[in-house]
Amino acid sequence: MAERHQSDAEIIAASLDTPEEFGRIFERHHRAVFRFVAKRRPSRDDAADLTTEIFLRAFSIRRRYDRTRPECLPWLYGIAHNVIGDRLRRSKRDERVYLTAGDIERGRDPSEDSDSRTVAQQASARLNAALAKLSRKDRETLLLYALEGLTYQEISRVLDIPVGTVGSRISRARHRILELIPDLEQIVR
């Protein structure tokens, strides 16, 4: 008989008595959290360090997890949002976004370059530049929706804003990016 799938909420509840159980939350979600962090930080070392810090913070406050929510990824994104914000304030760095499609390609042999890869690099660079021109609020909301795949309701909980504000921020962010990259539709076609 197939083993019943345990929800994140059930695993977190079990980890209150058996802390090692929380390792299963890490196994399930560390890739998504790592990618979330990597988009917002300049180096991979930093991303691994921050991802660990996010899971440590989640572990320390797991008693407060709302167990009516079976899936905990939006909760982890909310913690990640705060941890990254804390780190930014501490480091006093200018906030930027670090979409690494270009970085992935940079590690390759230049002789392997193809037209499609060049197009991808250029598109990535232009998207980076456009995203950097958005306000942090609008950018974060759009990335949570388009890249992390959260629903409006989940984003509302992660960022602690009304659902209507989620919609207006996404709409404003898309509109601004289309202004900055007028030929975007041709690029994705």
Added chain:
Amino acid sequence: MTDRRHPVDEALRRFAGNPGPSGAERQAMMHRLNDVFHDAGISRPPSKTLRLGWAMALVLVVTGVLVVLQLARPSETSATMEEIASAAEKVNPLDMPDQSYLYIASEWTALAATPAELLEETEFDREHLYYLAPYDREIWVGVDGSIQLKTTRHPPRFFSPDDERVYYEADLDEWEHIGETITETFGPPETVETWPTELEALDQVITSHIAGRERPPDVEYLEEALNILRERLVEPQQRANTLRLIGRLEDLEVVTSDEEGTTFAIEYPDQGIETRMVVTLSPEGYLLAEKAISLEENPAYGIPANTTVSSANYTIPRVVDDLNTP
């Protein structure tokens, strides 16, 4: 509202993919985390009962029978708490038929901190804007654990006119829905947190929960015990034993006691700031009020000395027939 095929979203997905962690990165993260999970599993201190046992044995050896007699005489706090616990035991359990709700109304004030980054275009040179956020709350808890929560937020109280100006210039009142009443509903939880009723078993669970926390053990113990009493249906015996355990806390002192209720207090350093936690119980052991007072100035937060930084006043829980009845 949920059009995920918008060209901007497509472009982001296609050209902004980030790689996941490598195997080595994953292992390094897991190694650090496993150490913490493992330590949390084995570092729980011996139960309070065990610690008390050792302490009593030591006292007996050193000072003999005289001290035994002294120990047999309860402190003022534990004697007062025993009186309340005895009264709590005699209260009839609340009868909750199907389709009924436990109802509690409360008035709260919380210390709120808004990060400077949310004050985007407003001039502000600290990392956070601190203020006191008052709100009223009503809670209906169903027999199955489902919850209806009704919250009304009131205008904040500020520590300086400048803080107030910044708050309104950044439109935080709109963001925080000041003046609005918001009703939320939550379905029954998948797992319900339960507490033992028997005195020593309850003590062990509370003690295990507070392992590794930052504040002094008596403060964390009191906080955890109050969690059992806050906005929940608590059987009389469990309420009574929770109060008896609170009465064992050495640093807790009785402030006032009359027919309206009894107030206790405990002082402790909270992040280096001397703080006083004050708790009021009804004569039957219901939690009526709690507050934390910052006794010293907190320059980092801009909070003057003797400021009540959080408070809550509760009505005594009662059973109602529907979600509209306060």
